[in-house]
Amino acid sequence: MSAAEHLVARQFPTALQFAVRNQTRNRLAWLLLALFVPAWDLLMVAIVSHKPLEFKLFSTGVLLQADGRELSLITAGMNSLTLIVGFAVFAATRRALPLDRRLVFAGYRQSLLVAAKSLATMLVAAGVGAYAAVVLLAFWRPSIGGWAAVLAGSAVIAAEYGALGLLLGVLVKGDLEGFFLIIMGSLVDTFLQNPVGNPIANRPVLEYFPSFGPTQFAAGGAFGHAALWGELVLGLAWAAAFLVSGLIVFQRRTRVRRHP
Amino acid sequence: MADGIIVARQVHKAYGRHSVLRGVDLDIPAGTLVAIVGENGAGKSTLLQLLAGTLAADDGSIDVRGSVGYCPQEPVLNDALTVDQHFRYFAAAYQLRTLHRAEQLLDALHFSDYRHRTVAELSGGTRQKLNLTLALLHDPDVLLLDEPYQGFDWETYLRFWDIVEELRRAGTAIVVITHLIFERERFDTLYSLDRGRIADETATVVPPDGNAYVGR
Numbered sequence: 001m002s003a004a005e006h007l008v009a010r011q012f013p014t015a016l017q018f019a020v021r022n023q024t025r026n027r028l029a030w031l032l033l034a035l036f037v038p039a040w041d042l043l044m045v046a047i048v049s050h051k052p053l054e055f056k057l058f059s060t061g062v063l064l065q066a067d068g069r070e071l072s073l074i075t076a077g078m079n080s081l082t083l084i085v086g087f088a089v090f091a092a093t094r095r096a097l098p099l100d101r102r103l104v105f106a107g108y109r110q111s112l113l114v115a116a117k118s119l120a121t122m123l124v125a126a127g128v129g130a131y132a133a134v135v136l137l138a139f140w141r142p143s144i145g146g147w148a149a150v151l152a153g154s155a156v157i158a159a160e161y162g163a164l165g166l167l168l169g170v171l172v173k174g175d176l177e178g179f180f181l182i183i184m185g186s187l188v189d190t191f192l193q194n195p196v197g198n199p200i201a202n203r204p205v206l207e208y209f210p211s212f213g214p215t216q217f218a219a220g221g222a223f224g225h226a227a228l229w230g231e232l233v234l235g236l237a238w239a240a241a242f243l244v245s246g247l248i249v250f251q252r253r254t255r256v257r258r259h260p
Numbered sequence: 261m262a263d264g265i266i267v268a269r270q271v272h273k274a275y276g277r278h279s280v281l282r283g284v285d286l287d288i289p290a291g292t293l294v295a296i297v298g299e300n301g302a303g304k305s306t307l308l309q310l311l312a313g314t315l316a317a318d319d320g321s322i323d324v325r326g327s328v329g330y331c332p333q334e335p336v337l338n339d340a341l342t343v344d345q346h347f348r349y350f351a352a353a354y355q356l357r358t359l360h361r362a363e364q365l366l367d368a369l370h371f372s373d374y375r376h377r378t379v380a381e382l383s384g385g386t387r388q389k390l391n392l393t394l395a396l397l398h399d400p401d402v403l404l405l406d407e408p409y410q411g412f413d414w415e416t417y418l419r420f421w422d423i424v425e426e427l428r429r430a431g432t433a434i435v436v437i438t439h440l441i442f443e444r445e446r447f448d449t450l451y452s453l454d455r456g457r458i459a460d461e462t463a464t465v466v467p468p469d470g471n472a473y474v475g476r
Contacts, residue, residue, distance in 0.1 A: 007355065010352050010355065011352045011353070014348060014349060014352040015349075015352075018338075018341060018345065018349060021340065021341075022338070022340055025340050095338070095339070095340070096338055098336045099336055099337060099338045099349075101314070101336070102330075102332075102336045102394070103349060103350070103353050105312070105313070105314060105330060106350055106353035106354055106394075106398075107353045107354055107355065108352070108353040256313045256314060257313040257314075257315075257316050
């Protein structure tokens, strides 16, 4: 084993273990998962009717006939995940940053710390996406394929906002700025994807928002019985772009002028 | 010619238009214990951060040879992690094979009982002990300490000096930043930082009988 491989084998598992621990020990996030996710779904069931809506699948050009309530359950579920995962990862990243600087000074490789945080974020996103998909079953029973598509879409959108939380965690100066950016981003982004009460839904401009890919994938699977893998990859590309930006900012903010 | 393990030449640093350091020179040999004293806001912590490399100088040169241990003034720790988890994290950073040194320091500073507590549960003094220990785990060649004994009780203060003395004898160059010197005879050299320069150098020569005297 080379010296570099030895370093990775030693530093990466330790960093991953503590990154997962940091991102999952947020009590508020657990509370929101337990209460906010089902409450938000319940609200959708209470206020949105079954009226059919047209939902456009951009990659195939097909106009789907979707049940308004079921579509709203998908987008509302995604909205709650973006907020919870975004906040949890943002708070964990910010809290850990001073110690991360010290660890880098002591010889921790910056790329390994960020890789560990990124993988921890993906694991958390997958877990939270699966949880939201299970909660959804209490309100709506789609086909197995449709449910799997909603699960995958939820996990990917959670990954996108977790990655955004990581980027903001190393970028912004105060807690409030980060929280506002996540709230505003998530509201605009997920609201626009749903044609219920939204005049610009089904327009091409939506393609430029992070939640576009996961929403298209979930709705395509649930209502069109289609697996639009390209849309899922688009969501992962957003997550990757946020993570790479986070890595660049992290490297600047933890830079040591002379290595011991 | 400079023979120090820490050599600084004409170091300048400003924050915006506020000039903090205006040409600092230092030459600190291995195995010496140096204090840098000065009033609040004199630029002591800035100088230490420049020596550590966590801050870049605007001008001048800094050469620090060998491994460095840096203990910041405010404890830099993670509330969610236990004392032991901090040791494991830093052992990975320093690439240490064992936690033997950590265990020695836990004993020496009397906080073994807190090994499995999270930082959130620790008192200010115990946090400071952990903060210091993390800078010492790898037995560095150069040790930079910013107000290291703030918050220590008298017993811990004495134990701190035992550890420092042991390191000095082993050849470590130690720089202590402080605004309060209780016992100046402990130091080989006192530097005073005033208006951005090392204004005054006081050498404390320790003769063979161990009775120190202070001379200019």
